[in-house]
Amino acid sequence: MKLELRGITKRFGTLLANDHIDVVVESGQIHCLLGENGAGKSTLMNVLYGLYEPSEGEILIDGKPVSFRGPGDAMAAGIGMVHQHFMLVPVFTVAENVALGAEPTKAAGFLNLDETRRRIREISDQYGFDVDPDALVEDLPVGVQQRVEIIKALVRNAKVLILDEPTAVLTPQETDELLDIMRQLKAGGTSIVFISHKLREVKEVSDTITVIRRGKVVGSAEPSASTTDLASMMVGRAVSLTLEKAPAKPQEKTFEVRDLTVIAHNGQHVVDGLSFDIARGEILAVAGVQGNGQTELTEAILGLQDRVSGSITLDGKELLGRSVKDVLKAGVGFVPEDRKVDGLVGTFSVAENLVLDLYDKPPYAKGISMSPARILENAKARIDEFDVRTPSAAAAAGTLSGGNQQKVVMARELSRPLRLFIASQPTRGVDVGSIEFLHRRIVAERDQGTPVMIISTELDEVMELADRIAVLYKGKLVGIVPAGTGRDVLGLMMAGIHPDEQAHPQPAASRPAPTSDAEGGDHV
C-alpha cells in the first residue's frame, strides 16, 4: 500500500504546526520522520490517523484521495498507530485491549474473546512476541505493552504502522528488539512510519529519512548520511555533537548517601538501599529507564518525599528530615525533571521565575517588601548570561520555548553559590542548540568544584556528561561504573544485570543480523 501526504497543513489558532508537508511512504518501506521535539511530527501523524482534521492538504492511499473523520476510518483504511504514550487500558487484559473497538461478538453483543485470544497467539507466534492474552496490561513491562500495541494494529490488518517515538521508554536492549521487529514487519510487507529524534536508531533501520523542522519538510536523506549532517538538517545549523570537557579533577567527597530507602504509598520500595557519594568537581550521572526510582531519589534529597529512611549528608550535615527551604539554604541547586510542573510558574514573568527561591532574601527583599528593580536587574543579567531568548524579562515564562524555559530554570539554580547541583533530565524536550549550551554550563559548574548529579534516561547524555555512571534498576543501584563504559554493558545494567554477571554473553545482548527471520530470543 502506498501512502501519500500531499500539502498537509495544520493550524492551531495562529500556530502553524504543519506547513504544506509532502511525504510519500512506499509499500514495504521503513520511512523515518526525523525532527526535534515540537517540530510537528506527532501532529502530522495524528492528522494521518484521523485524530486531527488537516486545515489543508490531502491524504492519498494508492493514489486515491481519502478523508478520515476519526481513527476508525484510518484503521479501516489499513493505518495503525502506536502512540508515544500507550493507548492501553491498564486494568484490562491484553485480549480485552486488543479486542476493544473491533470486538468479535456472539449473538446479542456478547464478547467472543476466544477469537481474539486465538489471533493474539497467532501474531505472537509469528513474530516471537511472547505475549499472554490473559495478562493484565498494568502488570506487563513497558516493552511488552508496546508489543500489545503493535498486535492491536496488526489484528486490524494494518498495512501502514506508525510508531511515534517508540524507543523513548525502552532500554537499549529492548530498543534493539524493537528494531528487529520492525525489520520483520517490513519483510512481511508492512510499511512503517518511524518517528524519532534519535539518530543512531534512525540510521540503523530506516530506508528513507524525511527531516522536519518547525512544521516544514526541510529535506530528505539516506540512512548512510553522517550523524552530524542529519543533526545539522534537524536543527538548521551546524552543531557539534560531542562535548569538549576536560578530565574531572575530583577533590574531597562532600555529598554522601547511605542506605537511602523511599517507600511509595502503595508500599513499594521505589528507592531501595542506595549508597553512593559524589566528590567536589565530578559529575555522577544516574542512568536508568524511566520509573526506576530516579524521581523519588531526587525528591528525597530535596525533602519532598515523606517516607524516607537512611542518611543524606552534605558537607557533613544531615539533609534528611529538613524542610525544602533548609535544604536549598544548605546550597543545593535543583533542576526538576518536569520544568512546567516543578520548575517554573508559567504565568509568572521570567524575572519573577528567576528569583523563586530568593525572593524573600536580600537584595531582592527588605522586610516584607520586595524590590522589583533589583529583581529586574538580576533578570537582565541572567538573560544575557544564559542567552535566554525572550521578548522581555516581563514575559510570562510559560510562553517561552522548551529550551529557553530550561535555561531560565538552570539560570536560577546556578545563580547562587552551590554546594551540590542536581539536574534531572536537564535537556528533555530541549532543542539541540540549547542542549549544547546547557551541557557546557553543567561542566562549568563542575569545574568550579561543585559536586554534580545528573539524572537522565538518555544514554547518550549520560555517556557524554558523566565522570562516573550509576545505574538504577527498580530502585536499586546496579552498580557504579567509570565513564567510557560501553553502551552494551550500560544497557544490560539498565535491565538489572550487573557487569559481573555479564561474563557469559547472553543471546539478548548480541545484536541479531538484520535479515534473521522469526527471531524468538530472550525478551527482557
Place this chain on the structure above:
Amino acid sequence: MSTTVSSRPGNPQPDNAAADTGAASISAKPVSWKTPVLLAAFGLIALVFFGLLGPNKTASFGISTGSDFFQLPALEVNAFGGGIVLSVLLLALAAYAVYLKTKGRPAPVWLTVTFIVLFVAAFLIWVVGGARTPSISLAGLIAGSVTLAVPLVFGSLSGVLCERVGVVNIAIEGQLLGGAFTAAIVATMTQNPFIGLAAAAVAGAVVSMVLALFSIKYLVNQIIVGVVLNVLVSGVTGFLFSTVMQEDKARYNSPPGLDIIQIPILSEVPIIGPILFRQSLVGYLMYVAVLVVWVGLFKTRWGLRVRAVGEHPQAADTLGINVNATRFWNVTLGGAVAGIGGSFFTLVAIDSFTKEISGGRGFIALAALIFGRWNPIGAFFAALLFGFADNLQSIVTIIGTPVPSQFMAMLPYLVTVLAVAGLVGRSRGPAASGIPYVKG
C-alpha cells in the same frame, strides 16, 4: 496507632531522630493497622456491651411468616450466653487479623465479612434480648431490609452506570426525587401506575441529561453540577407539591399503587419467599436490573467500551469509540434507572408524594456504590446492608429497647461511614471518573 502515618510532603520528619526511628519501623509492604485495630475495637465493644453487660433474657427470632406453607420454630437464644460466645468469636477473628498483620499480610475479605455477620448477630441478640418484647421476626426484618434497599439499589446502579463511563453522579438524590414526584403525578392523572413508572424513568433521564450536557459538553465540574441539580430538583418538586399537589390531592397526588405480585408456591418458602417472590413490579425489576447491568458491563461489547471510556478515554478514542456520545447516553441511562428507583417511594412504599420523600437516600446509594467497589453486584449487597440498618432501626424502636431511639436512628448513617471509611480499604474507582474528555 499506625507506623504508616507520617507528615505531609514538603514538610518531612520534624528532626533526624524521628527520621531514624521511622526508618526502623517501615515494613516491607506496609499493611495498614486500620483493619486489625478496628476489628479488635469492635470485638471489645461486643464483649463488654453484648456479652458482659448483656441482658440475661431469652431473645426469640421468628423465622417463618404466617403465610408460609410450612412453619419453622422460632430461634431462641439466651442473650447473655449468646453475646459471650459471639464476642469471643469476634475477638478470635480480630486476633487472627492482628497475627496476619504481624506477618505483613492483609486481612482477607472472608474474615471481614464473617466479622460483620457475627457482629450484627451479636448486636441483634443484645438489642432484642433487652427489649420490652424480646421477640422479632427475622424473616420480616430481612424482607423489610430488601424493601428499604430497593431505591438504594437503583440509585447505586445509576452511579455504577455513570462512574463506569467516567462521569461522577452526585445527582442520584435528585434523580430519585424527580422519579418519585413524576411517578406520583403521572400515575394519578392517568390512573395507571405503569405509565407512572415509565414517566419516572423519563424524569430521571431528563435530570441526568442536564448533568451530562453540562459536564460533558460544557465541562462544568461534575460534582458542582450534581449538587446544584439536587437542590434544583428538590426546589422544583417542593414548589409544585405545595402549589399544585396540595391544592387538589385527589387529582394530582393519589397515585394507584403497584401491587405486590406473589409467585405461587415459591413465595411461601420460608425466608427466601418473602425476599425474592413477594415483591412489587419495581422489586422484581431491581433483581433484573442488577443482573442485566452486571452481565452488560462485564460480558458484552457495550460494557467493554463503557469501561474503556471510563478508564482511559483517549485509548477508546484512538480505537474509534465516540467517547462523549458513549458518556452522554450512559449517563442518561443511569438517570432512567434511578428514576425507576424513585417511583418506588410513591408507587409502592407510600401512596402519595411528600416533600423530600427520598430523604438523602441518593447519597447513601453513592456510598453503596463505593462500598460495592463500582460493581453492580457489590453495590447490591452494600445497599442491602444499608437497608438492613435502616429497617433494624425502625423495628428495634418499635419493640422498645433500652437504647434511645435517636441513637438507633443514627444506625444507617453510622454503618455507612464505617463501611466506606473503615472496611472498604483503598478501593480503586474507574481511572477517568470525574475527568472531562477533551480531544487533543
